Amino acid sequence: MNAVKTQIIKIGNSHGIRIPKPLIRQLGPGRVEIAVLKKRLVIRPLARPRSGWSKQFRAMARHNDDRLLDEPVPTRWDRDEWEW
DSSP states (O other), X not given: OOOOOOOEEEETTEEEEOOOHHHXXXXXXXXXXXXXXXXXXXXXXXXXXXXXXXXXXXXXXXXXXXXXXXXXXXXXXXXXXXXX
16 A cells, blocks of 8 residues: 555635545546545545446347346337337
């Protein structure tokens, strides 16, 4: 673990820290989660929503598991309102 020293600073009505560039390079850009764990501040990246979905969809297609479970049931809107 690379550690650097920094200070907690006042930012408006809140407080914050500046995260040095070398640490940001390791973490990468994006959203993070901040928590206190055993009197330590822990910052970790949040998983991106739907991360890995395309890989899973490809695996489903390879296993022929990407089919609808039920037959589509057209509604009145489908019959009367939808335009092709």
